[in-house]
Structure formats: structure tokens, C-alpha cells
Amino acid sequence: MVPIQMVDLKRQYSKIKPQVDAAIQEVLESAAFINGAPVQQFSQELGQYLGTKHVIPCANGTDALQIAMMALGLEPGDEVITPSFTFIATAEVIALLRLKPVFVDIDPKTYCIDPVAIEKAITPKTKAIVPVHLYGHSADMEAIMEVARKHNLYVIEDNAQAIGSDYTTKAGVTKKAGTFGHIGCTSFFPSKNLGCYGDGGALFTDDDALAAKIRMVANHGQSQRYYHDEVGVNSRLDTLQAVVLRIKLQLLDQYIAARRAAAATYDQGFAGIPQIITPYQAPNQVHVFHQYTLQLEGADRNKLQAYLQEKQVPAMIYYPVPAHRQKMFAGMTDLNQHLPVTDSLTGKVISLPIHTEMDPDQLHHIIESVKSFLN
Numbered sequence: 001m002v003p004i005q006m007v008d009l010k011r012q013y014s015k016i017k018p019q020v021d022a023a024i025q026e027v028l029e030s031a032a033f034i035n036g037a038p039v040q041q042f043s044q045e046l047g048q049y050l051g052t053k054h055v056i057p058c059a060n061g062t063d064a065l066q067i068a069m070m071a072l073g074l075e076p077g078d079e080v081i082t083p084s085f086t087f088i089a090t091a092e093v094i095a096l097l098r099l100k101p102v103f104v105d106i107d108p109k110t111y112c113i114d115p116v117a118i119e120k121a122i123t124p125k126t127k128a129i130v131p132v133h134l135y136g137h138s139a140d141m142e143a144i145m146e147v148a149r150k151h152n153l154y155v156i157e158d159n160a161q162a163i164g165s166d167y168t169t170k171a172g173v174t175k176k177a178g179t180f181g182h183i184g185c186t187s188f189f190p191s192k193n194l195g196c197y198g199d200g201g202a203l204f205t206d207d208d209a210l211a212a213k214i215r216m217v218a219n220h221g222q223s224q225r226y227y228h229d230e231v232g233v234n235s236r237l238d239t240l241q242a243v244v245l246r247i248k249l250q251l252l253d254q255y256i257a258a259r260r261a262a263a264a265t266y267d268q269g270f271a272g273i274p275q276i277i278t279p280y281q282a283p284n285q286v287h288v289f290h291q292y293t294l295q296l297e298g299a300d301r302n303k304l305q306a307y308l309q310e311k312q313v314p315a316m317i318y319y320p321v322p323a324h325r326q327k328m329f330a331g332m333t334d335l336n337q338h339l340p341v342t343d344s345l346t347g348k349v350i351s352l353p354i355h356t357e358m359d360p361d362q363l364h365h366i367i368e369s370v371k372s373f374l375n
């Protein structure tokens with residue numbers, strides 16, 4: 001059996017090596033390392049794929065979130081509502097800009113921010129909501145946009161884990177995750193569902209004025225060359241990363257299908273096991289399985305992880321400490337705030353390997369290993 005990894009980027013690369021190598025060679029020979037034509041081409045192609053008017057590339061997903069908050073003109077002291085059950089970047093940039101992170105609980109099924117909890121957390125200082133589409137499943141964007149409209153709030157979607165995921169509204173309109181809010185943000189970190197070979201990120205919006213503002217913020221606050229209207233940042237996607245992403249974007253739906261097939265095999269293998277809750281998929285959504293995360297009931301997670309390790313099965317905890325309990329937020333939020341669903345899930349989740357190259361032998365071995373531990 002091929003050794004199992006959380007994400008197998010080597011095997012994925014081996015299948016696209018000729019195209020990737022040729023594309024990289026071309027960039028090397030053109031020497032157009034910054035803002036080469038492929039950066040713009042990729043942005044247009046991703047915009048078409050997502051059905052969004054503007055895609056503005058940047059250096060990584062964390063920058064995308066920061067640039068979004070700067071472009072919306074959020075100011076120190078403004079409150080931003082976000083889930084605590086997320087990768088730290090989401091909340092970190094809020095704090096970095098001297099905004100106030102307001103952590104709320106998640107839906108116990110989807111693991112994404114709870115729209116009812118959002119509404120309860122709104123104060124006169126609230127300016128924005130940052131839902132996170134965790135593990136590849138979108139938050140309930142229709143309900144969130146309703147709350148946002150009612151209270152006149154901005155919505156920035158953290159779509160780093162759910163690119164390509166579909167969400168169908170009550171009116172029957174299917175849209176991609178990340179295209180409901182005022183701005184969508186994503187990451188092209190290598191292990192993400194659309195990953196490059198280094199760092200990369202992007203923002204999406206349908207709003208022309210906002211797109212212009214985002215471009216300006218990402219480029220030293222520059223309106224025309226050497227005329228700087230505002231304090232901005234320097235955040236770009238390298239041409240080398242853009243050529244890799246152009247190739248992988250063509251394969252994204254195939255990659256999603258491979259992840260979904262692996263998830264379906266896991267679901268079947270774990271059906272009927274009382275200690276396991278398999279990932280939920282809302283009927284109006286297509287889960288893209290950035291992670292395949294189990295919830296354990298009445299089983300020792302650390303022992304399972306150690307047992308799997310012995311069987312050469314890696315497994316990870318995303319995330320062992322929720323954001324609202326991280327020391328970095330001391331003084332900004334109550335580190336002892338009790339978020340019942342988040343606090344409980346933090347102790348129960350375990351993510352199994354899932355990627356585009358999983359084969360039946362590997363899946364069988366992982367399922368049997370988990371089962372033999374629980375028996």
C-alpha cells in the first residue's frame with residue numbers, strides 16, 4: 001500500500017508534472033515574475049468558475065482577510081462577529097487591525113457560525129460578520145445575509161476551505177461558496193483544495209467600486225503609479241504560482257469529485273458505529289471535504305490518534321484550542337467565555353486523511369483501523 005498522508009501533493013504533482021514543469025519553465029524564461037500575464041488570466045478564469053465579477057489575487061489567505069477589512073473601511077473599535085471554531089487567521093487579522101473580535105458559537109451539525117447566535121451578538125458597534133466555511137461546507141449564507149441586511153452589516157466570507165462548494169438558495173439559485181457576501185476570501189496554501197506551490201490567496205467581489213478599493217489596498221494604497229492615497233499593503237500572487245493555479249483550476253471539479261468519493265467511502269465504512277458522527281451535509285449544499293472530520297462520542301481521542309499512528313494512519317485535530325480561548329486575544333475578549341458547541345466539539349473532533357489521490361486500499365485500511373480501535 002502507498003504510504004498514507006493527510007494530503008498527498010507528491011502523487012498529485014506526478015500526474016500533472018509535464019504541464020506544470022513546462023509552464024514554470026516558460027515563466028523562468030519570460031522573467032515576468034511579478035504581475036506576469038498568467039496572474040490576470042488566472043484571476044479571470046477563477047472569476048468565471050465562481051461566477052463572480054472580480055477576483056483580486058494576493059499573497060495568501062490571511063492577507064486576503066486583512067485587505068478585505070481594510071477595503072471596507074473598518075476602524076479601530078468596530079466589532080466583527082466571527083466563529084471561534086476556526087483557523088486562527090480569521091480572528092487574528094481582526095485583532096491586528098485593532099478591531100474587536102466577537103466570538104459566537106457554531107451550528108452543531110455544520111460546524112459553521114450559527115446565524116441565530118450572530119443576531120444575538122450584534123451591538124451598535126457591530127460592523128461586519130466573517131463566516132468561515134469550515135472543512136469544505138459552507139455556513140448558512142442565506143440566513144446570514146438576511147441578518148446582515150437587516151442590521152446593515154458587511155459580510156466577508158472566509159472561503160479558504162470551501163472553494164468550489166455549491167449552495168442552493170430557497171429560490172433554487174445555485175451559487176459558489178464565497179460569492180454571497182460583500183467580499184469572499186480564499187487561500188491557495190498548498191494543502192487547500194485549490195493549492196499552489198507556495199503561498200497565494202485571493203478576494204472576490206461583484207462590486208466594481210469595492211474591487212477598485214481592494215486593488216488599491218493590496219498595492220500600497222496606490223491609485224496611480226507613485227500616488228498613494230491611503231496606507232495599504234504589498235500583497236501579490238507570483239506569476240509562478242498563477243501558472244500552477246491555472247492548471248489546477250482546470251482540475252478542481254475532478255479534485256472535488258475525488259474528495260467526495262473518498263468521503264462517501266468513509267461514510268459507508270463508519271455507518272452504524274455508535275461512537276462516530278460522520279460529517280453532515282446540508283441538503284442544499286455540496287460539501288467539498290477539505291477535511292473529513294469525525295466527531296467521537298465516548299471514545300478516547302488521543303488514544304485513537306496514537307493507535308492510528310501505529311497503523312501508519314495520520315490523523316489531526318483541527319483545532320485543539322478554539323480562538324476565543326487563545327492567549328493572543330487576552331484583553332480583547334473574555335477568554336473564559338463559554339461557547340457550548342465550540343467548547344464541546346474542540347474535545348471531540350478528529351480529521352482523517354483526505355485528498356485527491358486516496359486509493360481504495362488506503363481507505364479500507366483507515367476504516368478498518370478506526371473500527372478495530374473502537375471494538
Ligand SMILES: *Cc1c(COP(=O)(O)O)cnc(C)c1O
Nearest residue numbers: 060061062087089160161187189
Ligand atoms: C488556510 C486558512 C486561512 C489562511 O490562509 P493562508 O493562505 O495560510 O494565509 C484562513 N482561514 C482559514 C479558515 C484557513 O483554513
